[in-house]
Amino acid sequence: MNAAKNNMRGLTVFISDIRNAQSKEGEEKRVTKEMAHIRKEFREAKNVDGYQRRKYVCKLLYIYILGYDIDFGHMEAVTLLSSIKFQEKAIGYLALGVLLHESHELIPLIINSLQEDLQSRLDYFQCLALGAIANIGGKEMAESLAPLVQKLLVANTSPPHIKKRAAQALLRLYRKYPGILSADTWADKVLAILDDTDVGVLTSVCSLLLGVVQEEPAAWAAVVPRVVNTLARVVIGREYAKDYVYYSIPAPWLQVALLKILRNYPPPESSAVSTRLAEVLMVVFNSAESAKAGSVNHKNALNAILFEAIHLVIHYEGSSGPYQGMLKQAAALLGRFISAKETNIRYLGLDSMRHLASLSSETASMVKKYQDTVVISLRDADISIRRRALDLLYSMCDHSSSKTIVGELLTYLVTADYQIREELVLKIAALAEKFASNYAWYVDVILQLISTAGDHVSDQIWHRVIKIVTNHEDIQEYAARTVFAALGSSSCHEATVKVGGYILGEFGHLIAEQPGSGPMDQFRVLHAKFPTAGLTTRAMMLTTYAKIVNLYPELTAPVQDVFRQHQSFIDAEIQQRACEYFHLSSGNETLMQAVLDVIPAWNEKQESGPGAGAGVGVGVGIGGDTPDMKSKGTRGIRSPSLTSASEDLLGLNMGSALNASPNGVSAGYGAGPAYGAGAGGYNGAPAHPPSDGSDPFGLAVNTLTAPLALPAGTSSLGAPGVPSASNPFGLQGAGVNVGTGSIGGGAQPNNAGLLDMLGGGAPQGTSSGSFTGTELALVGGAGGVGAGALTDDEKSLAMYRRM
Amino acid sequence: ERRAGIMLRFFLLVNKQGQTRLSQYYEHMPLADRSAFEAQIVRKCLARSEGQCSFLEYLGYKIIYRRYASLFFIVGVDASENELAILEFVHAYVETLDANFENVCELDIMFNLDKAHFILDEMVMNGHLVETAKININEALTLLLAEK
8 A cells, every 4th residue: 555645644544443343333433433523623623723624524525435424524624725735725625526516505605715716826726626616516606707717718828727627617607507608709719729739628628518519509510610620630630649648549538529529410511521521530430440459448449439430420321421431331340349259349339230220221221231140149148238139120120021030039038038028028019010011920929929928918019919900801810710729728828818808709700610619619718718817807708708699699508607607796897797798698689789799990090109098998898997907007118118119019100900099999889879878888987887876886787778768869979870980889079978968068079078978977978988998098099989189188088097 | 407418427436345435426416325326336236247248227327337356436427428438438547546556456545535536536527528648637646745
């Protein structure tokens, strides 16, 4: 240990004691003892001279860094500031720099000291003051001290070490109070500093410029030619002091800073500047060759500059001029990086390549040839690299490579660790949908996804499958067959059961003629999963059974058995469905057929975001809105990257039927006004009881009858029975706005209606809220039955239901 | 208050047992939170092996770290920062320390906290790099030590 001559022995002893403390308690005791001692010394101020004070403040600083709070001693540090000895002043500023922050109450006290020191003859005092301002400067300081700092920065007589600090101090003050550096007054003067030869000054001024340019790029646009000039001086002209050469690289940090400034602007307009810049970049790219040899530090410094240059070229993508060719060169360099030995380089290479690939389809094709390497990186030992590889594969995927890539990802999913699974699932689903040339493949992928990682497959994903299957007649049979087979296996994930249940319910009839998959077989296969299924799933399955009975009355007996068993089931949703379906299947044939008719294709409403669909959850849809569902509805999207992945999924504009709204839930209701209201009953969300309070859980069968008692000719249901694309039930405006009477307030067409209904406690009307919509409210659900996008009301309804 | 563009958000030296030997925060973090924060980060670094890359993400910060003997040099930066540049800056800092302490080790830093801090403050101001040439830093340091 190298003991400097003026070392404070007391401090050394103290530190040794702390180090030798046997336990945390021992350390705490020693610290408290010392703090008490110091406190006593400070109180009896007369004994404390400069040296002592310095020693004590140092000790306090050490204690503070260890993690103990200091509630005294700040004043002592302030006192040190006014000392005329450099060492004491330095410790004072050091301590304050660590202990204070910009809104600390002691700041006004030190502004005075700062002012004096800024104007001192001794430039080292000036340096200390500038340093303090740079670290803890705030608005107050900006107001009083800015002019002094500015002067120091631009004065010709200021030596480099003053200028460096002045630049930083000014940056800090600018951030607190931008007015102090208006472009008109200061641009020329500050930019002139870029011609300075001292690298330290240049680096510091670059930081200042970066800060300013990011806020007001237009005003400071004159910076571009000057920066290019400086870059050329360093890189081509080799004008720099030897001291700043780091492992044979000249001023690497300065080069990085200069390139960064350029990234805030489009390529330079003037051709002279542009050519100069191109020259510089060529030199930088060519230096990549020498990166193959030398120490790690040499390589890192070189690559730091290279990466910055690559990012600049990526930023210039699409512009004319010499940069197109460089983009290709950059891509080639990145290709080398992702196979480099050093992990850091591979990581950065993958990251930068992703930037490149996600810019446009052209850039994506530039990196195609590296696909295999990236796939290998997917299995790298380092989780950071695996994540980057996944992101990159996602960005570089296009039609031709989609099958391979999705296949690779699926294989990887089997062994993937938990941290990355959810993201992986979302990305696979997004890719599968985006590049699905034939939907059979898409269905397969999703089913496989569910069976491999079902827990991580959010509801939105399998809802999507259902929508797509519903909208495409040609794959309905295939889907039915596939899920039937999947359900046949002994272990199958609950999501498969849900998907299977729904699909068989809707399209099971397409395979009913085939041997082995007749209606009884389907029922048996489904029912085998019934006991182990969760509540929501069982609710869905009851609906499916009802549909089966509708089509195949020969199965009435076993199905009704199931219904009967559940008529007093503890879960309200299941109980209600069981009761209602039982009743429905006991003789009300026409009603049953109408209710359980095939669901029409979804609307192609564009709607952003999940959960936006205030789904006209009219009834016989995908499942009840049980409490389970509600909480599940908000699950799934946690990290920012996941959100973006899912937003892609959701916002995908694949034209036709993919972005549908959950409007057309139960086509059955299109049959006529009467069902509009009746529909409500099927949702039985307990939260929306009939307004007369007679049946708080909507269990009574007579919810069916109530609407039928409406005066005939209630016209509010509008175009009766004519489902149109935007209005599948032929219901008017605010969906199940059953009309005048029972819903308080007129049948306002449109969207307000939804919320009215909810508010008015109107029973059936509230079906629109009763969110079977939760599930349906997936992707692009354009909410309400009314045409057009969701209003705020509907959106808040959706949010309400989601919670 | 605009914070975009601060290069470094914090600079820490923490040993393998989680004891902080030097800490500088370029944006204010309440004291109470610091120990836990520092210990957590060190644990994440410890969990990684030598062959893995030096970059992490934690709580919205990009973390760049390197182990020198018993100390982790940990820097938290903005998402937009150039990682390799920071990595090499850490190395430059270590080299400067080394020039001043002859085979600098953790003990040296502990017993000369003011010097180590001073050197860091010469090189980084307000979160930005200002000085990387050892010779200039040494000049300033002599001043600190000279007056008696």
